[in-house]
Amino acid sequence: MTAVNEQLLPVVAEIVTGLKHKPGALLPILHEVQNRLGYIPPDAVPLIAESLNQSRADIHGVISFYHQFRTTAPGKHTVEVCRAEACQAMGARQLEAHAKTTLGVDYHGTTSDKNVTLEEVYCLGNCACSPSVRINDEIVGRVTPEKFDQLIDELRSQTLEVL
Amino acid sequence: MTDSVTKSSVTTIYIPRDTTALAMGADLLATEIAAEAATRGETVEIIRNGSRGLFWLEPLVEVETASGRIAYGPVESKDIDSLFDQAFLTGETSHPLCQGLTEEIPYLKKQQRLTFARAGITDPVSLEHYQQLDGFNGLKKALQMDGQGIVDEVKTSGLRGRGGAAFPTGIKWQTVLDAKSTEARNGNQDQKYIVCNADEGDSGTFADRMVMEADPYMLIEGMTIAGLAAGADQGYIYLRSEYPVAHQILNEAIAKAEAAGFLGDNLLNSGKTFHLEVRLGAKAYICGEETSLLESLEGKRGMVRSKPPLPALVGLFGQPTIVNNVLSLAAIPYILSQGGQAYANYGMGRSLGTLPFQLAGNIKRGGLIELAFGVTLRELLEEYGGGTFSGQPMRAVQVGGPLCAYLPESQWDTPMEYESFQAIGAGLGHGGIVVFDNSVDMSEQARFSMEFCVAESCGKCTPCRIGSTRGVEVIDRIRNDDNRAANMELLEDLCETMIDGSLCAMGGMTPFPVQSAVKYFPEDFNQPKPAAKGSARS
Ligand SMILES: Cc1cc2nc3c(=O)[nH]c(=O)nc-3n(C[C@H](O)[C@H](O)[C@H](O)COP(=O)(O)O)c2cc1C
Ligand code: SF4
Ligand code: FES
Numbered sequence: 001m002t003a004v005n006e007q008l009l010p011v012v013a014e015i016v017t018g019l020k021h022k023p024g025a026l027l028p029i030l031h032e033v034q035n036r037l038g039y040i041p042p043d044a045v046p047l048i049a050e051s052l053n054q055s056r057a058d059i060h061g062v063i064s065f066y067h068q069f070r071t072t073a074p075g076k077h078t079v080e081v082c083r084a085e086a087c088q089a090m091g092a093r094q095l096e097a098h099a100k101t102t103l104g105v106d107y108h109g110t111t112s113d114k115n116v117t118l119e120e121v122y123c124l125g126n127c128a129c130s131p132s133v134r135i136n137d138e139i140v141g142r143v144t145p146e147k148f149d150q151l152i153d154e155l156r157s158q159t160l161e162v163l
Numbered sequence: 164m165t166d167s168v169t170k171s172s173v174t175t176i177y178i179p180r181d182t183t184a185l186a187m188g189a190d191l192l193a194t195e196i197a198a199e200a201a202t203r204g205e206t207v208e209i210i211r212n213g214s215r216g217l218f219w220l221e222p223l224v225e226v227e228t229a230s231g232r233i234a235y236g237p238v239e240s241k242d243i244d245s246l247f248d249q250a251f252l253t254g255e256t257s258h259p260l261c262q263g264l265t266e267e268i269p270y271l272k273k274q275q276r277l278t279f280a281r282a283g284i285t286d287p288v289s290l291e292h293y294q295q296l297d298g299f300n301g302l303k304k305a306l307q308m309d310g311q312g313i314v315d316e317v318k319t320s321g322l323r324g325r326g327g328a329a330f331p332t333g334i335k336w337q338t339v340l341d342a343k344s345t346e347a348r349n350g351n352q353d354q355k356y357i358v359c360n361a362d363e364g365d366s367g368t369f370a371d372r373m374v375m376e377a378d379p380y381m382l383i384e385g386m387t388i389a390g391l392a393a394g395a396d397q398g399y400i401y402l403r404s405e406y407p408v409a410h411q412i413l414n415e416a417i418a419k420a421e422a423a424g425f426l427g428d429n430l431l432n433s434g435k436t437f438h439l440e441v442r443l444g445a446k447a448y449i450c451g452e453e454t455s456l457l458e459s460l461e462g463k464r465g466m467v468r469s470k471p472p473l474p475a476l477v478g479l480f481g482q483p484t485i486v487n488n489v490l491s492l493a494a495i496p497y498i499l500s501q502g503g504q505a506y507a508n509y510g511m512g513r514s515l516g517t518l519p520f521q522l523a524g525n526i527k528r529g530g531l532i533e534l535a536f537g538v539t540l541r542e543l544l545e546e547y548g549g550g551t552f553s554g555q556p557m558r559a560v561q562v563g564g565p566l567c568a569y570l571p572e573s574q575w576d577t578p579m580e581y582e583s584f585q586a587i588g589a590g591l592g593h594g595g596i597v598v599f600d601n602s603v604d605m606s607e608q609a610r611f612s613m614e615f616c617v618a619e620s621c622g623k624c625t626p627c628r629i630g631s632t633r634g635v636e637v638i639d640r641i642r643n644d645d646n647r648a649a650n651m652e653l654l655e656d657l658c659e660t661m662i663d664g665s666l667c668a669m670g671g672m673t674p675f676p677v678q679s680a681v682k683y684f685p686e687d688f689n690q691p692k693p694a695a696k697g698s699a700r701s
Contacts, residue, residue: 023480027442027443027445052462061464065447065465084615086367090524123367123368124405125182125372127369127521127523127595128521129219130524
């Protein structure tokens with residue numbers, strides 16, 4: 001654990017140095033840390049707090065307020081299922097149940113092969129072609145359970161190619 | 164004029180790079196069309212435009228011909244061969260996917276596009292395209308005027324904020340223009356800010372996203388004009404992180420605008436300055452509320468501030484700040500270039516100009532429809548929407564996002580303008596329309612409204628934070644037919660407490676969808692249908 005974090009901390013330090021001059025720098029810093037590392041390691045909090053001259057509790061309070069920030073490593077891919085009304089009108093409730101069953105995890109959970117983390121999202125702006133799902137930075141429309149399985153299969157086969 | 168037309172001519176093809184087009188496969192399609200053209204020895208230029216907002220036709224492929232752009236959609240990979248075989252590159256219209264001339268498609272032709280006039284026509288990040296279609300004319304005019312002159316033009320337009328509260332934009336701008344930033348506490352003299360609220364959190368809304376993805380320079384121009392009006396040299400676009408495509412396009416556009424002198428120091432050699440930066444939210448609905456948004460921009464938790472003081476006087480970092488929705492700011496270039504009166508000539512009553520309505524959910528032809536205020540909901544649902552996607556009858560329509568009422572069919576003839584909607588206890592919000600067919604269970608929808616408030620409350624006031632959790636529990640008991648009559652009464656009490664006791668509209672309006680579901684769809688709560696009015700307490 002500590003060994004991993006020791007590798008990560010220089011990255012955090014570099015990010016903080018690069019961004020702390022911005023007015024209201026905390027969110028940009030947290031985004032960048034999560035972009036680069038996949039999550040915000042708890043060990044990064046004291047470092048960020050010190051650089052911004054804020055308390056650790058302040059930083060922790062911000063991290064926990066926003067749904068996007070996470071303090072544990074996610075899977076290789078993040079899959080977000082839209083739960084909002086326009087998607088509900090087109091079967092999002094069935095789709096989320098299907099996603100949870102197929103992946104064998106609840107929201108915020110990661111599959112046992114560490115490939116996919118499942119998240120909820122409230123609207124991706126694709127409401128005219130709902131239900132919608134986001135896979136990393138790609139948004140997909142008119143997602144049926146069959147199409148969902150196909151998308152997950154593609155993610156799994158991508159992983160194989162990489163290995 | 165040469166006779167080797169067929170050999171050397173380049174056919175221009177448009178394939179959108181809008182989120183919805185991409186979500187329906189536009190990227191792969193563009194690659195495949197390019198490959199197929201190469202195989203067949205055809206020279207084509209593919210322009211990745213924005214969407215026209217005819218989302219049921221996405222990906223909508225357009226081919227430039229002598230008589231205009233011809234549309235084909237929705238195009239899938241399997242259609243590419245037959246399109247080429249049937250000579251779509253020459254504008255041959257016999258293919259079953261052919262929609263004819265794009266501009267003649269009734270859904271588009273009948274609209275009154277002021278804000279969305281360029282959407283889908285141009286490459287969103289091409290400064291040349293933007294200027295060819297009147298881009299920056301408003302800014303050039305504004306540079307000739309003083310702050311008061313610009314604000315007067317906005318007042319004449321009658322523009323009211325499109326983010327939900329419908330507050331007159333001109334009055335807000337006047338307040339910031341008149342504000343003395345030197346009076347603000349931070350010792351940070353003469354600093355004012357323009358903040359664009361691009362949080363677009365309401366389900367069923369995507370007009371802000373379309374502006375940013377199809378015509379980002381219009382927003383940049385609108386914000387720059389706001390800066391000139393109020394004397395602010397720094398702007399922020401607070402964008403939801405759920406919009407990765409918009410993020411990418413905005414950043415591309417800002418970089419290009421800066422390089423060309425439309426942003427930054429010495430705007431168009433005027434000696435004026437305006438800087439612009441995009442900041443990402445982090446998945447919190449409440450950060451769309453303006454004071455919570457400012458807290459978030461300052462790097463804090465998105466807790467709602469009490470008003471007064473107004474953000475116009477004490478806003479971002481304690482300085483006078485204009486906070487406006489994307490659509491409000493996007494209307495500004497038209498207002499400046501054509502004059503406020505030209506804008507005010509559209510609309511009805513005190514709702515002037517146009518609203519981009521957004522048709523979503525269970526609807527056959529979902530998309531963006533910009534029309535003057537006053538059109539009825541039924542016209543939008545039937546003439547534009549063409550009924551439900553499922554083919555089943557429509558049952559309930561939620562207009563204005565997750566904090567607004569569900570409307571039963573008896574209310575669909577209400578004109579879409581602020582005062583008429585207020586009169587029936589409904590709201591227009593940001594113009595989103597979400598359609599449900601008769602498979603909907605309205606008690607489930609009511610439960611979701613409360614659940615959403617549990618997830619998204621900022622936590623500052625008890626009725627909202629705790630009341631919403633109790634709301635979920637009470638509705639669960641009603642759905643289980645557990646002590647129903649008493650729980651219905653309790654639910655009503657709880658709704659009133661939330662309405663009266665909440666600081667902002669999150670807790671104060673969450674009861675509206677719930678109450679409307681109970682009132683108009685009582686049978687879904689195991690209540691007798693002919694809900695005569697006498698039954699409720701007053
Ligand atoms: C809970 C809540 C969420 C809101 N979300 C948004 C939003 O996503 N976008 C927006 O422009 N306004 C939103 N608003 C309205 C803003 O507080 C504010 O009225 C608006 O940004 C002002 O801009 P306008 O005058 O141009 O409409 C929200 C308000 C509340 C109470
Ligand atoms: S009503 Fe809810 S969201 Fe609004 S300030 Fe109170 S707790 Fe926060
Ligand atoms: S409601 Fe799901 S994309 Fe908007």
